[in-house]
Amino acid sequence: MLCHLNSALQQEEAELYKCIDYTKTLPVDFRHIKMSSIGFHSAVEFINKHRSRSTSPAVSIPDQKHNEEGEIRPETHEEDTSGNNTSRKRDTFTKFHASKKRRLSQTQLDLKKHKDRIQKVKSQNLLLDTEKHKLQMVVPELECLGRCDELESIELSSFHELTNDIVQDVCSSALRVYYDSKSLRDNKTVSDYIEKVFSSVPRHVFDLLDKQSKEKKDKAHVLKCTVLRANNLPAKQYTGTGDVYCIAGVVEKKNINSRASIRKLKEEGLVNQTWQSTVKLKTLDPDWKESFEISITDSHHHYLVIELWDCQKDQEGLAKFFHKEDHFIGRCTYLLHDIPANGEEKTLELMSKRLSGTVTIFLKIIGKTGDKDSQEMYLTHKQLLECIISSESKTDEGHVAHWNCQLPPEAEKLLVQHGLLHHIPPLQHAAIRLNILWKYHRVYRIEVNALNELLRMIRDHESGVHHSNESRLFWIHQLLKDLEEIRNHIINIMKSHLLFFNNFRTFKSISLLKDYLLLLHSLYQIKLIKVHLPKEEHDLKDVLTNAIQMAVPHWMILFTANKKHNHTSLESSLTDLKEICAHCLRQCERAFETVHPIFNGIGVDYFSPFYFSLQKILSGDAESRLKENVSSDTGLLTYVIYRTLQRIVNYSDQVNPVFLKKQKSSLSITKFHDWFEGYVSGWFHAARVSLKGRMDRIIQLDTVVETIDKAPFSSSAVDTHAIFLQIVSYWKEFNWPDRGQSLACLITVVESLCELITYYTQRIISKVKEKLDTGTFTDHDGGIIITNQLCVALNNVHHVSFVLKSVRDELDLERYYKWLDEEKQQDGLPLSERADNMITDLLKVAIEEMWNNIDHIIILLKTKLSPSVTGFIPKILRAPLNADPDQVIEPLIEYITDSVGKLGELLLAPMFLDILHHLWINIVESLFHSYDKIQHTSETRPLHIRLSFVLIHLSDFFEADGKGLNKRIIESEQYLALKNSLFYAVQSTEDIIKTFCSDLVRQQISSKNEFGHLHISHIYHQTEGVLSVEILMAENLPALDRNGKSDPFVQVLLLPPFVFSEANKRIHKTETQKETLNPFFNETINLTTNLGSLLKDGSILVLAVFDHDTFGRNDFAGLCALSCETIPVDHKGIEPKMEHLYLFHYEKTEAYKELELRHNADSLAHDFLKLMKKFAYDGQTHTGHPFHRLLHIH
DSSP: OHHHHHHHHHHHHHHHHHHHHHHHTSOGGGGGSOHHHHHHHHHHHHHHHHHHHTTOOOOOOOOEEEOTTSSEEEOOOOOOOSHHHHHHHHHHHHHHHHHHHHHHHHHHHHHHHTHHHHHHHHHHHHHHTTOSSOSSOOOOOOOOOOHHHHHHGGGOSOSOOOOHHHHHHHHHHHHHHHHHOHHHHTOHHHHHHHHHHTTTSOHHHHHHHHHHHHHTTTOOEEEEEEEEEEESOOOOSTTSOOOEEEEEEEEEGGGTTOOSOHHHHHHTTSOSOEEEOOOBOSOSSOEEEEEEEEEESOTTSEEEEEEEEEOOTTOOTTHHHHOOSOEEEEEEEEEGGGSOTTOEEEEEEOSOSSOOOEEEEEEEEESOTTOOOHHHHHHHHHHHHHHHHHHHTEETTEEOTTBOOOOOHHHHHHHHHHHHHTTOOHHHHHHHHHHHHHHHHHHTOBOHHHHHHHHHHHHHHGGGGGGSOGGGTHHHHHHHHHHHHHHHHHHHHHHTHHHHTGGGOSHHHHHHHHHHHHHHHHHHTOHHHHHTSOGGGSOHHHHHHHHHHHHHHHHHHHHHGGGSSOOOSHHHHHHHHHHHHHHHHHHHHHIIIIIHHHHHTTTOOOHHHHHHHHHHHHHHHHHHHHTTSOOGGGHHHHHHHHHHHHHHHHGGGGSOHHHHHHHTOOOGGGGGGGGGTTTHHHHHHHHHHHHHHHHHHHHHTOOEEEOTTSOEEEHHHHHHHHHHHHHHHHHHHHOOSOHHHHHHHHHHHHHHHHHHHHHHHHHHHHHHHHHHHTTTTBOTTSOBOOOHHHHHHHHHHHHHHHHHHTHHHHHTHHHHHHHHTTSOOTTSOOHHHHHHHHHHHHHHHHHHHHHHHHHHHHHHHHHHHHHHHHTHHHHHHHSOTTSOHHHHHHHHHHHIIIIIHHHHHHSOHHHHHHHHHHHHHHHHHHHHHHHHHSOOSSTTHHHHHHHHHHHHHHHHHHHGGGTSSOHHHHSOHHHHHHHHHHHHHTSOHHHHHHHHHHHHHHHHHTOOTTSOEEEEEEEEETTTTEEEEEEEEEESOOOOSTTSOOOEEEEEEEESTTTOTTTTSSOEEOOOOOSOSSOEEEEEEEEEOOHHHHTSTTOEEEEEEEEOOSSSSOEEEEEEEEEGGGSOBOOTTOOOEEEEEEOBOOOOOHHHHHHHHHTTTOHHHHHHHHHHHTTOOOSOOTTTOHHHHHHTOO
16 A cells, blocks of 8 residues: 555656646746636646747646545656656656655655544545535545655755865864863763764764863963043033043953952952053043953953043042042943954943943954954854754654754754854854755755744844945855745745645645745845845735735646546536536635635735636636536536535635735626526526425335424425425525526525425325225214324424415515615516515415315314214203212313314324314304303203303313413403303392492493583481482583473482382482573482491492473483492591582493393392383483474474
8 A cells, every 4th residue: 555655646746846847937927817718728828838938848738537535646657758858757756766765754654644534534535426416525634745845855965965074173173162161161961962963073083183172272362452442421520521541351251240340359359450541631532542461261251341430639629638539430341252353343332321431442362263264264163053953853764854953952052152262143153054954954854933033033133244344244145045045945835835735734734834934924024135136026915926826827727637628528527617616615715714814924915816816717717618508407517516606706705905906807706697697597497306306205205203292293294394495595595696587586486485385285185185085084973083194194284384484584585675676677666576476476375275285184174073072062051950060071071182182192283273273162152052042040040050160161171271272262252252141140130230230330430421410419327327419410411302401300219129128119309400401409318228238239329310201201311320338427527428420321231131131030130120221211312202293392
């Protein structure tokens, strides 16, 4: 297996190398090719044309296949016989052979690491191959990055090529540094490390070099210093001037922060030699030009300290009595190892936060072993670093690939001391290390972030270059060369980054991209390289934008090379286009979600140029293929392409408008809908055919399932609902931009939904009807047998009916209508109104047809169940009157529980409640008919009581503690009427009369000013047992005579009659007032009764106003009714209660109607009704009396 993978790796890397090679020679303006018009093949011709001008071999696009993983796999070809290609391939593989063994071992490790993952991906691909139309191709995420980088790294055959003599010289230099530095001499590990680095040096030679270096370690050097001048010193004398002199000495690093003066340090033995200048009088800018020499042993840890003092001797006037000691002005320090071999002039600032001033000196160290030529010191330091890196990066198997460039502490200490001794500044050291590591990277590769740290160091120290002597700039040229080479290398990678980073499949490739971008960004922060770049390449954003736009065509050409030619049919061409679109979509997702944030981190917009280039190429090829030969036979295939392009176009919102403005172009892919106009009808036709076929298979494979409430229905209903949701999802994803065409498609979608539901309902109901016709669901008596199959059919239809009713919400038509109305129509009628009318009609017809199919079964079920249930009512009424009501009603409850309860177990809740509702209506109707047949006498009261018990008990049973019928449904109008009638039917006549009296009081309260006012006062005299009612006056009485007047009088009585028989023995009335509508009575009527009677329930005081007629009976004008409970009882200070009452005509209440039902068989009811008829209004006024009409009285 590994041999096979090794062979595949060689072929793949060879092809990638060839791709990178010819793309390097393309001109920068390649990105401006209008790919939308010339397509992929023209792009390849353009490359070949360019290569022919540059005498480069032409690019031949190899025949390629897509492997199981969806990637390009070159076929094995015979070697090209052309000389150029053959020699070029031979050279390439000759160079590549040097690193093949190392890369093969790395590949083996990677394969071992990802063996399980690769196996999993392959098994997934086997499953994917069985799906004919897959919207997005899944490509396995295998780690194989950096191929191009490895191919480019073979430009150098080796890394470390120092001769033995040079290595020995470098070893001697390292040993001298070791013995010259006190800090290194105390560290035995550094000595061991030097021996390890130079292990290639023979032992006897190494010992000799070590001995020679040790003998030279104590050689002293001389510091020669010339103090030139001081400037801008602060004044220490009242005259504003000073008498200035300076003192100099060499101080160790550990004492440099001591606040003691040089004189004090010398007294303490911490300074060996000091020097003092002459005193410059009356000046703040002394000029000395005086020199001195001091012996030094370790320039790496010693500082030159210069102190300035103001002399106080020979002061004039009173000053000489107050100032005895010299005034300290300030000090400055300088590290001796910073002194170059040729010496330098340095201006130092005084170390004081409050005072200013500078001292200018010239320094040079004489007799220093490192006093060599600067180029020689540079070369020695570079060779030492090269030896150390070679030693650290090497293992038994050779140099390490992807080295992290980390050096041990001993190496860093040695390099620091060597740099100090040889006057290598930090910038020069960083340049040397960059040169060596870049050289190593070109051969073996290192971790890129190590170079990034060096570039930041160069950026931080490059300011010192401008102050260097011209003779020391030789290494700057090498640094610029290295920087330019690194820049070009990264730019070339970015021009082919999709290939180089293997389409960003792994975290490792993404991390490597980030490192390269940060490296390039740090490089562009260095001012040295910007000066040497062309003006058009100064802006990193523009450079990367151009590289991104070039990378996309390279990747697309390589990927689509074999998908443009040799298409035997339209279907094969569209199949290739589907795969291309799927890969482009995946690349867009990675570009936006993964790559763009990385580029954006350095302020570069990656996605805009990437998407612009990709859509330009893709739109040109897709449009040409789709418009080449439109056919309805490719419906599903073209729809997959449409959906993929739609998802690609969704990313167009992420393109920066500023970028498009600079390109002076728009995104042509946004008009992709135009390419599919000829395919839309085929999509819907194919969808309909597919749906019907799926529906037939669903019904054939139908199985019974259960809902949460254990009601069974078939799997076909669930699958039908799923198909419905798929159609809805299809519509939402369709998103056609033209409103007219979109509306036509929407109508087609709704028609398809209606056809789907209707077709399914017909198939389900037809099966049930067959069994009903054959008698499968009926018993010998004609009664219906409740079976699972019957209930499943009903549940299925109810389920799909709910689906059809939810079409508006699922399709989100409200939002769609708003979108339709954004475009105004010429006739002024909103497009949404037209759409809603058509959709409403379609849904209405479909729902009606669906319920017409099922109504036969539901009606049959209801009609078969209802007679059986209602047949128990007569049996209940015929039961003995002394029987227990619970036992009488128990057979009915058991039957409902057995028969209807089974429906509750098998039917869905909405369907079951609908049947319960129907049964309840029939039961209430049956009870009402039974109630009408029962006479209202005292003997029949037990039947009414039983009927009331049955009604209440059944209502509770059907409500089932809130789990059955809703209370609002149970308490229908007919139910409430029956309940009220039974409420009065079970009461005694006395109680009903009391109830009616209470009804009169309620009518009095709600009465209005229609028949006039009556003003009275009343009080009960307990001692006399008399109720006194004073009739004061009446107002606005109705005219009951033909002259427009009335002859009113007031009759007073207490009700109920059986309570107040004593008080009503005679008629109590006032005098008649002639011809007036506003009579004044001012009469008191006394009624004899006891207080207990007045306080009984239903006791009322009635005042009736009549119009006195000489001939015939008196005309009734109206009455007033007061509850006797409101009549005050006389006590001390209690006054009669005044009342201002409206006259009213009473209405017949339920209690009154019950009395009417009893008046024939009940004397008490008969007498009361006879009394109340006197107070009944006959609807006649002054023209209504028959005698008046006879005499023509006017």
